[in-house]
Amino acid sequence: MLDDISLFVHIVRSGGLAAAAVELGLPAATVTRRLQKLEHVLGCRLIHRSARKFSLTSEGEAYFEAYAELVQQFDATTRAMSAELHQISGKLTVLAPTNVSVGILQPMWSAFVRRHPQIRLDLRLGNKLQDIYDGQVDLALRIGPQQDSQLFQIRLGVVSTIVVASREYLAEHGTPDRLSDLSAHRIIAVNGLPRWSMRNKRDGSTEAMRLEATTQVDDIGLARQLARDGLGIALLPASEMVDDLESGRFCRILADWQGPDREAFAIWPTGRLLSARAKCLRDFMQAHIGRMPVLQGQVPVCGEPRSQENQIDWHRL
CATH class of the missing domain: 1.10.10.10 (Winged helix-like DNA-binding domain superfamily/Winged helix DNA-binding domain)
Known part of the structure; x- marks a missing residue:
């Protein structure tokens, strides 16, 4: 009417x-x-x-x-x-995980702000999913699939999780040759990855391990730093250790095994129309995460810097 x-x-x-x-x-x-x-x-x-x-x-x-x-x-x-x-202008509120945003994706945020100065980016670091339901966030970057049917999601990439330790730790405690050897080592566990569900990339076999952690933290960045300081072995996302692996500070151990893949998604509530600026960021993330090998499941080789073609010149974007 x-x-x-x-x-x-x-x-x-x-x-x-x-x-x-x-x-x-x-x-x-x-x-x-x-x-x-x-x-x-x-x-x-x-x-x-x-x-x-x-x-x-x-x-x-x-x-x-x-x-x-x-x-x-x-x-x-x-x-x-x-x-x-x-209009591709105005305020854009985005929720994203802290570690990946201040780490490997930090240049991406800079490139987006440089490319779209007319967009006022409000980047909120954390995992407060409630902000999405409350309508306080236009778009979110999340690690791991979202089971809620109230959310749209587009897969952006995937990160492998691998077992690593510093050279100093391995020199002092030895290098484990089998998964069963890990029980004799100092283990740094992350609350988000308490159980090591391992998969053999050669034969596809799996093994679930419950190791007694020497140190347990709820932050991946802190776990990485503890492992870097030679305080134990950790199962961590490869995206958090690109520089450490390429420089040789970290060694990948039990290379045939890796933990659960960590998929990255752009999400927003169903029933809500995405603004042009939110679509702009979604497409920007999809394009540039797609160009980063480590965010497409590849693992950097220890002690081997990235080839020139795999280095993204963010300042030209």
Whole structure:
């Protein structure tokens, strides 16, 4: 019924049914039919039908006076919201994990801000998923699939988790040759990866391990630093250790085995239209994460720097 009220107001402002039909791009018969439908619902005539003169009935005058301003406000709000959705400018609130954002993806954020200075990026680091449901976040980068059917998700990449230790630790404690050897070593565990579900990449066999951790932390960055300091063996995402692996500070051990893959997703609530700026960032992340080998499941080779073609010049983006 709201559409028919709006149509009536447009008819009055246009000065007739034919003029309103042209202005709205509708067939004249459709305009007439919808006006008649509204009059039938109201139980009264709103417009005098005359080939010589367009005029409102007393009921039509009262109806126009009651709704004209509301329809104008509705149209203005609709136009403003449409412009807001389609313009690549304005505020964009994004939720992303701390470690990956201040680490391997930090240059990506800089490149996005440089490419789109008209977008005011509000990057919130953390994992407060409730912010998405509350409508406080336009788009989120999340690690691990989201099981909630209220969320749309697009897969951006995948990170391998591998077993590593520093050269100093291995020199002092020896290098394990089998998974069973790990029970004799100092283990640094991350709360997000308490159980080591290992998969052999050669034969596909799996083994679930519950190791007694010497040290347990709830932050991957801290676990990496503890392992870097020679305090134990850790199962960590390869994306958190690119420089350490390439420089030789970390050695990958039990190379035939790796932990669960950690998939990265862009997510947003179902039923919400993504603004043009949110789509812009989503596509930007998809393109550039897709160009990073370590975020597509590859593992850097220990002591072997990246080849020139695998180094992204973010400043040129």
